[in-house]
Amino acid sequence: MPNLSRRHFMIGTSCFALTALAGVPAARAAEYDSHLVASPREVSFFGDQGLATSVWSYGATPGPTLRFKQGQNVRIKLSNELPDPTTVHWHGLRIENAMDGVPFLNQKPIAPGESFIYDFLAKDAGTYWYHPHVNSAEQVGRGLSGAIVVEEPEPIVVDRDLVWVVDDWRLRRDGTLAPFDDFHDATHGGRMGNVVTINGEAQPRLSVRRGERIRLRLINAANARVFGLKFPSADVWRVAVDGHPVDPSQVAGDELVMVSPGGRIDLILDMNGEPGETTIVEDHYYPRYSYVMAEIEYSTDPPIRSGAPAAPKRLAENPVAIPDLAKAERHEMLFEGGAMGGLRQAEYKGEVLGLRDLAGMGLVWAVNGKMIPPMTEADIGSPMLTMERGKSYVLSWHNKTAFDHPIHLHGHSFHLISTDGKRLEKPIIMDTVLIQPDQSVEVAFIADNPGDWALHCHVLEHAEAGMMGFVRVV
Numbered sequence: 256m257p258n259l260s261r262r263h264f265m266i267g268t269s270c271f272a273l274t275a276l277a278g279v280p281a282a283r284a285a286e287y288d289s290h291l292v293a294s295p296r297e298v299s300f301f302g303d304q305g306l307a308t309s310v311w312s313y314g315a316t317p318g319p320t321l322r323f324k325q326g327q328n329v330r331i332k333l334s335n336e337l338p339d340p341t342t343v344h345w346h347g348l349r350i351e352n353a354m355d356g357v358p359f360l361n362q363k364p365i366a367p368g369e370s371f372i373y374d375f376l377a378k379d380a381g382t383y384w385y386h387p388h389v390n391s392a393e394q395v396g397r398g399l400s401g402a403i404v405v406e407e408p409e410p411i412v413v414d415r416d417l418v419w420v421v422d423d424w425r426l427r428r429d430g431t432l433a434p435f436d437d438f439h440d441a442t443h444g445g446r447m448g449n450v451v452t453i454n455g456e457a458q459p460r461l462s463v464r465r466g467e468r469i470r471l472r473l474i475n476a477a478n479a480r481v482f483g484l485k486f487p488s489a490d491v492w493r494v495a496v497d498g499h500p501v502d503p504s505q506v507a508g509d510e511l512v513m514v515s516p517g518g519r520i521d522l523i524l525d526m527n528g529e530p531g532e533t534t535i536v537e538d539h540y541y542p543r544y545s546y547v548m549a550e551i552e553y554s555t556d557p558p559i560r561s562g563a564p565a566a567p568k569r570l571a572e573n574p575v576a577i578p579d580l581a582k583a584e585r586h587e588m589l590f591e592g593g594a595m596g597g598l599r600q601a602e603y604k605g606e607v608l609g610l611r612d613l614a615g616m617g618l619v620w621a622v623n624g625k626m627i628p629p630m631t632e633a634d635i636g637s638p639m640l641t642m643e644r645g646k647s648y649v650l651s652w653h654n655k656t657a658f659d660h661p662i663h664l665h666g667h668s669f670h671l672i673s674t675d676g677k678r679l680e681k682p683i684i685m686d687t688v689l690i691q692p693d694q695s696v697e698v699a700f701i702a703d704n705p706g707d708w709a710l711h712c713h714v715l716e717h718a719e720a721g722m723m724g725f726v727r728v729v
């Protein structure tokens with residue numbers, strides 16, 4: 256009998272293969288399966304005794320860390336128990352267009368009470384994250400975000416692998432979230448919170464032992480805040496940026512570990528404080544607003560090891576194609592507008608309008624002199640750029656505004672090749688690059704993922720006020 260059923264199975268398989276050839280997509284067996292439920296929930300950022308805040312969550316704040324292996328087929332079902340439609344975007348993962356989560360561009364929003372199954376192949380190892388892409392400023396601002404760890408076949412050997420989802424919240428005195436859709440946020444630096452959390456906790460304590468080696472995966476899930484962290488009592492190595500390996504380099508004592516909204520940095524921390532000592536991790540990005548992010552508490556136990564371990568090895572490259580700079584097609588994108596930006600007028604749907612009229616429609620940021628209309632079900636608009644599949648591109652991005660803009664491209668990871676006209680010695684592979692006021696950067700990539708891909712500022716209030724469009728790869 257066992258032979259017979261095995262034979263049955265084999266026949267079944269070959270029939271299926273034939274149908275697949277005839278154009279029916281083959282169903283992939285999922286090697287990782289998970290179910291997320293988005294719903295309202297109460298949390299406290301200040302421990303058990305603190306004020307309660309009503310947030311939106313994927314079951315926990317932040318959502319559960321999705322951990323799978325490089326090369327696995329992943330299937331994640333999202334059930335929407337929120338009062339509003341939603342989607343999930345898998346930030347930084349280079350996946351099929353239909354799974355990318357941008358409403359109307361990639362999929363229909365998932366209505367309240369409905370579910371959607373995302374499935375994709377995890378091509379790249381590293382640290383990524385997930386968040387909604389419908390009314391992102393509000394939905395991410397209400398707490399919808401979570402970490403993704405795609406495990407390398409050969410990781411760096413550490414004593415502990417930790418994820419820090421850093422976020423901020425704008426709370427009123429009673430602990431409730433301040434209202435969204437603040438026009439001042441949209442025209443200035445975005446929604447800055449007044450409470451910063453790590454994994455949903457304000458100023459958490461991390462217990463460590465002297466000599467311990469920790470891999471710390473920093474993910475910036477804040478709507479608008481850039482973090483510039485200082486880690487005392489540790490030797491700090493940068494080993495990956497936006498999921499992709501870099502040559503391990505030690506962070507100098509007074510250097511800040513910067514991570515902009517949407518971005519990720521993987522660090523190796525060799526903890527070298529004294530047993531019993533308590534030190535603090537501080538954010539120093541905004542000079543006048545430095546504050547304590549976390550406390551690091553050394554146990555009184557003897558050191559885990561005597562002396563520092565060897566420098567961390569470089570992680571294996573992800574399969575990101577290397578652009579051919581000599582043959583690349585070049586395009587410029589000039590970002591303008593916002594408060595104190597000096598922009599008077601811009602083109603909107605073929606008509607030149609004054610900034611006042613545009614602001615009346617909620618649009619304050621322009622790209623190459625044009626305001627990008629929001630993508631709707633009836634009209635997604637036209638691509639900012641159409642690219643040929645397989646070809647190399649260099650995009651040169653200039654920030655002519657008074658604010659920071661972390662610019663994010665979907666579906667691709669790009670090589671950052673220059674900042675302010677200066678070539679980087681070695682390009683850095685990223686998906687979100689912070690461009691400060693008056694700064695310009697050049698990014699290069701091969702347009703190898705077909706479809707329409709969002710390109711936007713990850714200050715989510717900016718994206719919703721016009722700093723979001725898309726590019727097309729055909």
Ligand code: C2O
Binds near residue numbers: 344346517709713
């Ligand atoms: Cu993390 Cu289009 O975003």
Ligand code: CU
Binds near residue numbers: 660712714718
């Ligand atoms: Cu911006």
